[in-house]
Amino acid sequence: MGSTKRMKSACIDPYVRCSFYGAAQTAFGFEDVCVIAHSPQGCKLSADVAFRWQQADYTVTKSLCSKLCEDEIVHGGEDTLRRTILDAQSYKKSIVFVISACGPEIIGDNIQSVAEEMEEITGFQIVPISAPGFLGSQYKGVDIALEVLIERFSAEKEKEENTVCIVAPHASGNPTWPGDLNWITQVLSALDVDVKAVLTYHSSLKDLENMSACETCLVLSHDAGLKAARLLSNAGSELLCSSTPLPVGIENTRKFLEQLGRRFDAEKKGEEIIEKGEKQVIQNLRRRRLEIEFFNKVSTAVVADCTIGIPLLRFLTEDLEMIPEAVLLRSPDSEGLAEQEIQKLQIYPEFECEIEVYQVKQCLKQTNPTCVIGSNIETHLAQELGIPFSFEVIAPVTEYRMTDRQYFGYRGMLNLIEIIQNQWQNRWKSKQKRYQSKW
């Protein structure tokens, strides 16, 4: 494994948003709530992106902004927040989240005390989350928000057998990540395991009440959520599959399902899912034609978040015979797991975590791969560097997707192969007609 580790840059072109965004993503995972951005109005645009990431419905989930201006920055924004909370009354929601951004945190607005005071006046629950952007990346924001939720809503409860709380499904680079959550839920259900709480996606107060009763918890991200899961684990929930790559590709999916099967005394059912799933993948590829020549020994760069990027390595290497020669991951949280995978797979890529765009461009220039598996950002870098192929798998992507496409599990493999094969074909499609027809 080569590493192009450099001194930390003073000037970076980031791949990730800030903690405010991550906290907003987490809060918008609750349906039928109101989320107030205690911030100037530009941060609300960032919160709107979080709203869409959670596929929230604007007729149900509401968002407001205290729109802080210079006056509030000088004299304090607590009164403005109080007014905004009163505005939120008209929505008649049972929970209102207040997420504070850089400005109010630096000037010292006490959103906790405003929340307590206004809770008494308004009668709804107000959950304050201090998540200024300067605290770190969006993943840090997801962790902050999850910790707030767990600390506030966890309670001493008897654990219910065969139950699981799913943590941080939204901290994923899959642009339609609910597809992954859906697959996990179906698999668990087939193993007779009840998903009693999801933190967070279309969640409700019920999820918060149920989380403490869950016997186990499962983090669906290698970028965030582990801290929250440890809090649940300290309260008696068993942390599942914590040191295993998530289920992308044949082998990762097999291992993941075997672990779940063992844990819930459902080995046989697990085996059945594996057998059926692998057969489904093989038959599909046989019947619909897998372009093996596209994949074999192709020099590949993976530029992704850890959640998809790490498990992708085994899928690319073992199942698709591609050669990852650069592995560039957006967050630092699972560096150990990535290193472990790289060693086990006996591949020797340039490897970096907590990447930024300039660094990626330099690394791509240096490794000169045949293809990049990444996002729309790498599509442009690849174009500029003359890298023949780039596959948009990780957000942001330009392709419009009206339905959720999972990367996890068996259908996930087919989805990934489909994206790669389609974009491969598109590269060779005629861009102009050589002559005109006569009719």
Place this chain on the structure above:
Amino acid sequence: MDDFIVFEGTLRELCEKVDRGELIPKLQASHAPPCKFWTAYAVINGIKHCVPLIHGPTGCTYSVSRYYKMYACNYKGCPFEPTSCTALNETAIVFGGESVLYEAVKEAHEKFNPDLIVIMSCCCSGIIGDDVEMIAKRVEREIKTNVLAIRSEGFGGDFRSGHEDAFRAIVSLMEPQKPKKNTINIVGARVGPTNTEWPQEIDELKKIVKALGIKINAIIAGGCTVSEIQKAPSAELNVSWCYDWGQKIGVLMEEQFGVPFSKTGLPYGHLATRDWILSIATPMNLEEKALTLIEEEERKIREDIKRTKNALEGTPVLIEIAEYPGPMRALALARMAKELGAEPVIINLHPYTVKERRPALDLLLQQGENPKVILTRGLFDIGTFESSKKTEKEIEYIADQYKNGLFFANPLRFPSLPVVNLGTFVSGPHFGYRGIKNIAYAVERALKYKNQKRSRLFKEVLYG
């Protein structure tokens, strides 16, 4: 009907009411979503080989880069150029971030070899008081590359102030030049390269200017270079497609370099297009050539004008501002409709807009434009969805009062009138002679399919 009408009168009366403070909404900040930081970035993004260096955390940086830069790369043929930041963290917030910024500018210069670095402060650096201007001056001397600083902290002003401060910063790059005959700048581009909603708008204007034998030095800041900006004062005239956005650079350059600024509205319809052309040609002594061009072009679209006139004559035309076309386009559409014999009514021209665009509205009033305006309660509701839903009901009701009228806007509303969809790709450009053809086509389709039932699916998606 009247219980949801907040205002009904002329544009002039609306301006007077706003002046008297009667209609100032109790809005915290602007009704438009972006903050000053976003809009300042949007302008700077229109300069080639420029590195915006955001003195702040990653969130603000990624957001604007994703929104403007990637959009320009994906849809406007721009190369991927960096948007970098100092990634301010807690330590910098406590101890100050000037040294980090200093290093970052030097690093940006080494890494990216830019023609220009623009330091942009955001909330954090603004509150802790980092002196971005001082750092810009200091580093500029050391690296011998232009470095500007814009105080663009999001709380520091509304969306308009971001645009204007960025325009001012751009003018500061200019140097006195020897005048160059037959050259103009187009000024006021504010959303990056190919600078209006449709790239075709600027193509149409370029075509007209070229036909007059005039050279464009630069479209500022719509995909221009630093060198073009520096040479901008050599132009004989500054023009804009919209006085509202062009005036900042236009007026500053007039004051500082004596370059005259031609004041026009948006070139919607043949008469406004004629005005637009003459406002350039007359001060450049090209009037004769311009009149020949106008005659030639008008001949080509005579049928389109006739068709639209036949459709609009004596017809009430409701123009809602909300989603599209926005206030200035709506007023230009109103002028065009009036010239074609229609009776335009503008719906929901926000009082905040009246305040902030006052010079442009005054120009229109001076030119004799004074359309009827209606404001409804929905405009003042909190929550985007709630406001839109309420406004939809109000518009449906208003539309029922204007039988045989037309609704000019976008198909996101469901009035009982035929909807002229100006939002489709095929209906662009709206400017100039091609615009007249396109608008004529949109009007024709609205009337031809006026009995087509609107989609319940669309309506339920939008309004629940």
